[in-house]
Amino acid sequence: MPALPAPPAGPFDQVRPRYGERSLADVLPSALAVLDVPGAADPLGLAGALDGVRRIAVLLVDGLGWHQIPTAAPYAPALAELAARHGRTLTSGFPSTTPTSLVSLGTGVAPGAHGVLGFRVNVPGTDRVLTHINWTDDPDPLRWQPVPTQLERAAAAGVAVTVVSRPEYAGSGLTVAANRGGTYRAAADPGSLATGMLAALGAGTGPALVYGYHPDLDKQGHLAGVDSLPWRQAAVELDLLLTRLVDGLPRDAALLVTADHGQLNIPYENRLDVDAEPGLRAGVRLVAGEPRVRYLHVRPGAEPDVVAAWSAELGGRAWVAGRAEAIAAGWFGPVPEPHRRRVGDVVVACLGPYAVLDSRTDSPVEARLVAYHGSCTAAEMTIPLLVRRG
Structure with missing residues (x-):
């Protein structure tokens, strides 16, 4: 059997979607x-x-x-x-x-x-x-x-x-x-x-x-x-x-x-629970998404503070950006106005072998899963x- 082709990128390298070309x-x-x-x-x-x-x-x-x-x-x-x-x-x-x-x-x-x-x-x-x-x-x-x-x-x-x-x-x-x-x-x-x-x-x-x-x-x-x-x-x-x-x-x-x-x-020691870090709740009205990519819907005017707090807590473990930045970067392709608010005010995408849990809203089964996906x-x-x- 011929050898498998090598992957085009290492497992934790960031990959952008190739819409219209190779997606x-x-x-x-x-x-x-x-x-x-x-x-x-x-x-x-x-x-x-x-x-x-x-x-x-x-x-x-x-x-x-x-x-x-x-x-x-x-x-x-x-x-x-x-x-x-x-x-x-x-x-x-x-x-x-x-x-x-x-x-x-x-x-x-x-x-x-x-x-x-x-x-x-x-x-x-x-x-x-x-x-x-x-x-x-x-x-x-x-x-x-x-x-x-x-x-x-x-x-x-x-x-x-x-x-x-x-x-x-x-x-x-x-x-x-x-x-x-x-x-x-x-x-x-x-x-x-x-x-x-x-x-x-x-x-x-x-x-x-x-x-x-x-x-x-x-x-x-x-x-x-x-x-x-x-x-x-x-x-x-x-x-x-x-x-x-x-x-x-x-x-x-x-x-x-x-x-x-x-x-x-995702190792269990690499899972952060939002409820275990009180500062991550500040300004956040609702958490959606899933453990590898979270959508945070925030209270009016809170987006800059939420981005700053989550960026400081997660550091290099995640990419944290406002909705407008995430859309402008092309991750979703063009997003018409009726669909824009389905994306969180803040997008949190885990970059390494990490996950962000929300014990208030995630099911107990989800928190016990071994493998996850969703990020970039x-x-x-x-x-x-x-x-x-x-």
């Missing part, structure tokens, strides 16, 4: 260009390599950052082979978290445009914090995320579009925001995911787009840690899934494998794109 949001527009959907751009340049392909399966593996592939390689040789022979790197969007990334993939636009700007965000004008993975129909997904999806574009052009994912995600706010436009096929485990994706890919004679979602590697990373025994077993199961998909590809089909983010194990390090932001023809 997760560019995957489906390029896939639609291969399928000759009118007006589809091809920022990843897939059309030449996939000339003649009429069916595309896109598998998103939650938590499979590029930096995690060498760790998984001893337990996932098919994954390692795909990465070595057919892999390139992309960036996730920012924050590097599942809801934001799934909607970026589904819509083909940067987070600022679609508005799902974090794991938890404040609903502007209220004291409510919306957790996107627990979202049902309030706020209305079609209003909260107004951008048409790439699946809708493909279906309107006559492509047969299918979404294969866990039954509990059907009809959720996040699924409607990210994946509306496709026929939903429930798959409760990796075996049924492979079966469902291949069945949809092989049905009919016209162009087809199949999207599949696999959450288990991320789950075991959170609960037990990257390279733990449960994580290794999840890597083995992922390898079996990839093998089935590659072996079952029709001759006129291609498989694209990507991810939403990577993960980092290479280990979190650098993701694979593996391209395999049938």
Whole structure:
């Protein structure tokens, strides 16, 4: 087996999103260009390599950052082979978290445009914090995320579009925001995911787009840690899934494998609790985001003092900036006015192996997790794109 390409940056180097060039949001527009959907751009340049392909399966593996592939390689040789022979790197969007990334993939636009700007965000004008993975129909997904999806574009052009994912995600706010436009096929485990994706890919004679979602590697990373025994077993199961998909590809089909983010194990001694540092509460009205990237919503006029207090406390462990600075720096892509207040007045992004907990609002389970993600390090932001023809 050829050697895996070296990561483009060290795990704690800061990585900026490559929107419109080499990001997760560019995957489906390029896939639609291969399928000759009118007006589809091809920022990843897939059309030449996939000339003649009429069916595309896109598998998103939650938590499979590029930096995690060498760790998984001893337990996932098919994954390692795909990465070595057919892999390139992309960036996730920012924050590097599942809801934001799934909607970026589904819509083909940067987070600022679609508005799902974090794991938890404040609903502007209220004291409510919306957790996107627990979202049902309030706020209305079609209003909260107004951008048409790439699946809708493909279906309107006559492509047969299918979404294969866990039954509990059907009809959720996040699924409607990210994946509306496709026929939903429930798959409760990796075996049924492979079966469902291949069945949809092989049905009919016209162009087809199949999207599949696999959450288990991320789950075991959170609960037990990257390279733990449960994580290794999840890597083995992922390898079996990839093998089935590659072996079952029709001759006129291609498989694209990507991810939403990577993960980092965070030592318990590197976790700061906001409640343990009284000065960090001063001026803060509401805490959103997640442990690796926090959104602080502050009382009127308090932003400079909050930035100063958090910068002094965290030092080089985090980047602390006001909303306007974070948006101007391009982390979210262009952010229209209706979405700006979903970003905190102050953004706190951890730079090393650190996390910021909020025992008032975080669930006890979240505080006990082993691995986290969400921030701007290479280990979190650098993701694979593996391209395999049938």
